[in-house]
């Protein structure tokens with residue numbers, strides 16, 4: 001189990017799925033030939049053939065007063081997903097969460113960095129044919145802009161299904177707090193707007209006892225985008241804005257002690273951004 005300490009805050013990674021290769025649909029420019037020359041990606045983030053390693057995981061952020069799950073993966077039993085392998089999943093995610101010390105009824109808050117399919121799934125679980133909140137004691141924090149965008153959108157049938165089974169049930173249960181993109185959650189935790197991938201996308205800043213970390217969400221999907229910031233994700237809502245965000249964030253983080261914890265990063269998962277020629281790389285411990 002992977003765990004990091006930032007002052008008084010402990011962050012724990014709970015994995016739902018890991019994959020090697022098959023990521024062309026999300027980062028079309030990251031071909032094997034294009035990835036191989038980025039040597040520092042191996043072994044954590046790519047294999048010797050240039051295939052990207054990726055992960056779908058939740059990050060539990062445990063502060064002295066608040067226990068927060070950041071992004072809730074794909075979930076079990078979901079249907080109507082655009083990626084066939086994400087339909088009808090049966091993983092042991094909740095058991096793994098409990099094994100890590102975080103039974104679902106001990107969670108105080110859920111933060112969705114954005115409302116894509118792989119960030120909201122475990123918001124709900126199927127009980128007697130109905131979608132019910134997985135974390136009954138939690139407030140579910142969602143960006144107001146993000147929520148309204150996905151509630152109104154009609155074009156994307158897959159995302160409509162996601163909203164219906166993983167967002168609407170917690171909203172209707174009265175558990176959702178719609179927040180601004182720079183919302184302060186607690187003494188240690190605040191949101192950072194990282195727009196572009198989606199209209200209301202946020203990252204999470206953790207500060208405690210002079211230490212700092214950032215949970216990325218999907219303003220980048222993979223560390224290869226530090227070396228190649230112009231590699232857009234096919235899922236970016238506004239690719240130009242997403243690229244501006246990546247550049248601004250890499251410049252801000254570069255050569256600082258901020259621990260960057262990736263929402264889809266495999267292997268070491270976290271590291272520090274360092275300047276590398278006219279781009280950046282992720283230095284892992």
Ligand SMILES: [Zn+2]
Pocket residue numbers: 116118119218264
């Ligand atoms: Zn994602």
